[in-house]
Ligand code: ATP
């Protein structure tokens with residue numbers, strides 16, 4: 001059964017979507033079957049893997065109860081499929097309120113497809129609303145990207161509080177999958193301090209792999225490609241391949257399927 005990892009941090013622009021796209025593609029390189037579920041109305045993960053506006057989308061799954069399998073789209077990236085998002089999803093935060101099992105919509109929808117994938121990565125929006133809650137309730141693990149910057153830890157307490165609430169009531173099996181330092185700049189002392197602080201706070205949960213600030217990572221989405229298909233030798237591509245290895249080895253799943 002596939003492992004569901006929600007990539008979440010209510011702070012905007014910390015590298016959630018970049019991590020989802022590039023970790024997914026890197027796991028695909030290792031011949032793991034990967035499904036990305038884009039639950040952010042900004043739909044950046046969708047466009048980032050080269051998919052335009054399509055119907056049905058995750059909106060139809062979460063709000064209208066469409067079977068998730070009916071919204072899966074193949075990408076040009078090996079082993080990688082996606083349930084796309086669209087701007088209509090903005091309304092879902094409100095529309096879901098009146099729907100039964102509103103926090104369980106994604107989890108319920110994934111039941112039928114979990115066996116078809118090794119990993120299911122959920123790209124959450126920058127908020128702690130019902131959409132992110134659906135991601136956390138559906139997940140086995142939450143991967144928290146944290147940007148190497150001065151206010152890096154700001155809001156992390158609130159995120160951990162939400163994770164704890166979910167563990168206590170809606171999804172007791174939820175674990176912190178890992179904490180990932182993103183946009184790391186080796187020239188900045190500040191980045192080293194953030195890494196040390198993360199290690200003190202989260203211990204072994206912090207991935208050994210850190211993601212460097214790398215312009216290729218920022219350029220690739222405008223070509224609808226993960227960075228390994230845009231510039232495989234770039235530092236960004238190499239870092240996400242390394243992260244995929246680390247994720248697989250933590251799961252005892254190195255090597256081909
Ligand atoms: P949001 O909260 O809006 O969903 P996010 O957490 O998903 O944002 P991204 O969209 O992944 O963050 O990244 C924010 C911006 O920073 C994007 O323009 C992205 O291309 C760029 N970016 C992300 N990671 C890196 C990196 N390691 N090096 C350089 N640029 C990066």
Ligand code: MG
Pocket residue numbers: 016017018040044123124125
């Ligand atoms: Mg995003």
